[in-house]
Amino acid sequence: MTAPAAPLPPMIDWGLAVALGSRLAGDGPVVSRAEADEAVAELRAGAHRSTGLVREFTGLDAPDGTAPILVVDRPGWVQANAEGFAVATRPMIEKIAASKPPSGIGLKVGAKVTGAEVGGLLGFLAGKVLGQFDPFHEPHGRLLLVAPNIVHVERELDVDPHDFRLWVCLHEETHRVQFTAVPWMREHLFSEIRAISDTVEPASFLEGGLERITEAIKAGRNGGSIVEMFSTPEQLEVIDRVTGMMSLLEGHADVVMDDVGPTVIPSVAQIRKKFTKRRQGVGALDRVLRRLLGLEAKMAQYRDGAHFVRSVVDRVGMDEFNAVWAGPENLPSKADLSDPDGWVKRVLA
Structure with a gap:
């Protein structure tokens, strides 16, 4: 049995983050109790049905x-992601605490500020996300399907709700299968998070981050995300x-939902056309926020990852492509995404 993690200084007020994020997220579309029950039941059934289709x-x-x-509402998604963020940020907080443990009023004020910032981010995203695999939940992760957002989008796009729900389930269940059928994937993601934390220099973190974002803006690189602006070369x-x-995982799931879809979802072509247009953002402010938060890069992951998966599968077939799951060394690099033939030569030669 794994020993419980030692308590850390409360550098982020997670309770405030959840409360604020839930309030900002709102309730979603107005539905009757019967409509809500039907959507929840259909999403659960669609996810279970998708398991065999993905396999x-x-x-x-x-x-x-x-x-x-799990089929959740927006506050449920906020709570789950706050828990995930707490796990993901723990290595960095441990390093900062070991270097110069914060204390007193400064710690309390800082925790409130960071809690509010995280809550604002979660509140914005809680109205956007349709589904998500949460790899941080012990012991194997969990799949979250956000029912009000799925209902909202199916109404907004004016598509068949039964087809749309199964289409979303195909994509999200693929992620659940990826992490549970490939057990090393979860630990590899954790190791990469620890690798980022290992490069953090606590004493100069904020000062260096401010300097880097200033340099990025002056150099005209302010089209990137906040994460990239604050990152060191390491x-x-x-x-x-x-x-x-992540591009592999997202692209692989997109290929599954589009290639399996026509066999079980009559209106899949119409859904894909409308949904792709929606992914571009609905307004200027929305597009700016997506870019700053790295969501523009997320859209590129879908596109580049799907291109990589289709290119390799078309060349060598699905069985040979599945060598990608053999170990971390077989994962595509960022450069491989635009050079699938290079990946084939490197991994399958």
Whole structure:
């Protein structure tokens, strides 16, 4: 049994983050109790149905009984992601605390400020996310499907709700299968997070970060995300590796939902056309926020990852492509995404 983690200085007020994020997220579309119950039941059934469809198409076999499937509302998504952020940021907080443990009123004020910042971020994202695999939940992760957002988008796009719900489930269940059928993937993600934390120099973190963001703006690189602006060259190397991995996971899931979709979802072509247009953002402010928060890069992950997966599968077939899951060394780099033939030569030669 793993020993409980030692308590850390409360550098982020997670309670405030959850409360603020939940309030900012809102409740979502107005639905009757019967409509809500139907959507929840259909999403659960769609996720379970998708497991076999994903297995048949990809050859990935996830053990039964791992990584539960949860249908949540917006506050539920905020709570789950606050818990995930707490796990993800723990290595960095441990390093900062070991270097110069904060204390007193400064610690309390700082925790409130960071809690408010995290809450604002979660509140914004809680109205956008349709589903998500949470790898930080013990012991194997969990799948979250955000029912009010799915209902909102299916109404906004004016698509068949039953088809749209299964289409979303295919994408998100693919992520659950990826992490549970490939058990080293979860620990590899954690190791990359620790690698970023190892590069943090607590004493100069804020000062250096401010200097880097100023230089980025002056150099005309302010089209990047806040994360990239604050990152050191060492951290950017890790971010590039993570980009390759996440692009693979997102692109692989997009390929599954689009290639399996026509066999079980009659209106999949119409859904894809409308949804792709929606991914571009709905207004100027929305697009700016997406860019600053790194969501523009997320859109590129879908596109570049799907291109990589399709290119390799078309060339060597799904069985050979599945060598990508053999170990971290076989994951595509950021450069491989635009050079699938290079990956084939490196990994399959």
